[in-house]
Structure formats: C-alpha cells, structure tokens
Amino acid sequence: MRNILNRTVLSSVVASALLLTAATVSAQAAPVRNIVLVHGAFVGGAGWRPVYDILTKDGYHVTLVQEPLTSFPEDVAAAKRILALQDGPTVLVGHSYGGAIITEAGNDPHVAGLVYIAAHALDNGETEAGNGKKLPNTAHPFARTPDGFLYINPANYPADFAADLPRRQAGFEARAQMLTSASVFTANIADPAWKTKPSWYMVAKADKIISPDLERMYAARAHSHTVEIEGASHSVYESHPKQVAALIEQAARHALD
Structure with missing residues (x-):
C-alpha cells in the first residue's frame, strides 16, 4: 500500500x-505583443501609419512616440513615458535619429528587443555628427535657424530623404518638417541597450541621409539580425512598410527566445 x-x-x-x-x-x-515606434529627426509619427496598419491587423498592440525633437533627454523621456504604459514585454523600434533614442531608452525593463530601421545605433563616446564625418552621407548639408534648430531645405528633401516616395508626398513632408535641435546630433549614450538586448536592423541601400556603410557597421557591431532593402531611401519605413513590418514581427517572435 x-x-x-x-x-x-x-x-x-x-x-x-x-x-x-x-x-x-x-x-x-x-511572441511579444507590444510594439512601440519611434520616429526620427525632421518627421513626426504619422509616417509610421502604413507599418502601424499592418502590425495592428496582425494583432499587435502598437503605440507611437511623438518626441518633441527639442533635446535628446526630452526625446528619451517621451519614449520612456510611452514604455511605462506598456503592460508587458515590448519591442522598441527606431528610425534614423530614433535609433539613438531607443539605444538609450531600450534599457527600460519593458524592452525585450530593439529594431533599427536605417537608424543610428551609437556606442559610448560616439555621436551622430561624429560618425557622419567618418562615413559621410551623400545628402546636402542641413539648414539651420538662428536659434540652433536644423531642417532639410524643402527643395532638397525629396531627393535626399524620400527619393522612393511619390513626389507629391515627399513635397508635402518637406513642408511639414519638425525642426530638430542641433544638440541631439551630439548626444552621447553611456550605456547602449544593444549591448544587452537582442536587435534587428534594416539597411536602406540607397540611403542618402545615413551612409549605408555606416548602417552596416552599426548592424554588424550589435550582432543584429540584418536585412538590406534594394533601392530604399531614408524613408524606407514609408516606402517599404511590408518589409519593415515583417522585420518587426520577426523581432516580436524571437525577442524572448
């Protein structure tokens, strides 16, 4: 018994x-169900709409950060404010200068993985301005306001920032720019999140704002899962939303592996 x-x-x-x-x-x-999207310099969150539509249709909970572009600390704070509202693990996505923001804000415990879309993934001691001198882009120089904000000359915007978007759309975006404090391009990140969080990277092969070779350097250094998009401009997140959404969903499926 x-x-x-x-x-x-x-x-x-x-x-x-x-x-x-x-x-x-x-x-x-x-899979991670929460996605937070961070825009870059000169643009607002509206450009993410095609990607947002795909992700939400596929069942993801997607939130956009609208950073003020007035200083790096304020932009990071805007991202952290949104991350604090998430109810579980989150994939944090950044385009362009948004990559610097997610590299800092990505240390938040909500963040399970990082996705860089033609974005800066800085290391401690680096700045966007400094890296841009080492591997220069092919765009026209930015214009500057008397109080230290930068913007892209609207005449140059379509070719430099959005060459693969319809001309009419690029022209509207050129006139709808969010002027960006020059100070954000010299911000230093002491503790880059990509050193401890898994990352994914999309290289825009026809990018004129960030050198594709600089993008490749960032991706290789972070050991990111990397894809390259042929003919894609810096506006790849708008011109190739299916591929961008697919990379984000790949991150969501594997961030917790």
Missing part, C-alpha cells in the same frame, strides 16, 4: 513538474 502511495505521489510530482516546464517553455516561446 505504501509503495502504491509513493508511486502515486511521485507520479503527481512528475506530472506537476512537466506541466510547469511546459508552461514555462510556452511563456518563453510566446
């Missing part, structure tokens, strides 16, 4: 352990 009882108890313990293990594996394998 005692042996039967012992076997029954043992069987119950083993079964419970198996159920716990299965539950743990299931939880680990579950």
Whole structure:
C-alpha cells in the first residue's frame, strides 16, 4: 500500500513538474505583443501609419512616440513615458535619429528587443555628427535657424530623404518638417541597450541621409539580425512598410527566445 502511495505521489510530482516546464517553455516561446515606434529627426509619427496598419491587423498592440525633437533627454523621456504604459514585454523600434533614442531608452525593463530601421545605433563616446564625418552621407548639408534648430531645405528633401516616395508626398513632408535641435546630433549614450538586448536592423541601400556603410557597421557591431532593402531611401519605413513590418514581427517572435 505504501509503495502504491509513493508511486502515486511521485507520479503527481512528475506530472506537476512537466506541466510547469511546459508552461514555462510556452511563456518563453510566446511572441511579444507590444510594439512601440519611434520616429526620427525632421518627421513626426504619422509616417509610421502604413507599418502601424499592418502590425495592428496582425494583432499587435502598437503605440507611437511623438518626441518633441527639442533635446535628446526630452526625446528619451517621451519614449520612456510611452514604455511605462506598456503592460508587458515590448519591442522598441527606431528610425534614423530614433535609433539613438531607443539605444538609450531600450534599457527600460519593458524592452525585450530593439529594431533599427536605417537608424543610428551609437556606442559610448560616439555621436551622430561624429560618425557622419567618418562615413559621410551623400545628402546636402542641413539648414539651420538662428536659434540652433536644423531642417532639410524643402527643395532638397525629396531627393535626399524620400527619393522612393511619390513626389507629391515627399513635397508635402518637406513642408511639414519638425525642426530638430542641433544638440541631439551630439548626444552621447553611456550605456547602449544593444549591448544587452537582442536587435534587428534594416539597411536602406540607397540611403542618402545615413551612409549605408555606416548602417552596416552599426548592424554588424550589435550582432543584429540584418536585412538590406534594394533601392530604399531614408524613408524606407514609408516606402517599404511590408518589409519593415515583417522585420518587426520577426523581432516580436524571437525577442524572448
């Protein structure tokens, strides 16, 4: 009788352990459902709309950060404010200068993975301005206001920033620019999140704002899962939303692996 009882108890313990293990594996394998999108300099969050539509249709909970572009600390604070509202693990996505923001804000415990879309993934001691001198872009120089804000000359915007968008759309965006404090391009990040968080990277092969070679350097250094988009301008997040959404969803599926 005692042996039967012992076997029954043992069987119950083993079964419970198996159920716990299965539950743990299931939880680990579950995809991240929260996505936070961070725009870059000179633009607002509206450009993410095509990507947003795909992700939400596929069942993801997507939130956009609207950073003020007035200083790096204020822009990071705007991202952290949105991250604090997430109810679980989150994939944090940044385009262009938004990459610097997610590199800092990505240390937030909500963040499970990082996605860089033609974006800066700085290391400690680096700045966007400094890296741009090492691997120069092919765009016209930015224009500057008397109070230290930068913008792209609207006449140059379509060719430099959005060569693969319809001309009419690029022209509207040129006139809808968010002027950006020059100070953000010299911000230093002491503790880059890509050193501890898994990352994914999209290289825009026809980018004139950030050198594609600089993008490749960032991706290789961070050991990012990398894709390259042929003919894509700096506005790749708008011109190739299916590929961008696919990379984000890949990150969401594997960030917790």
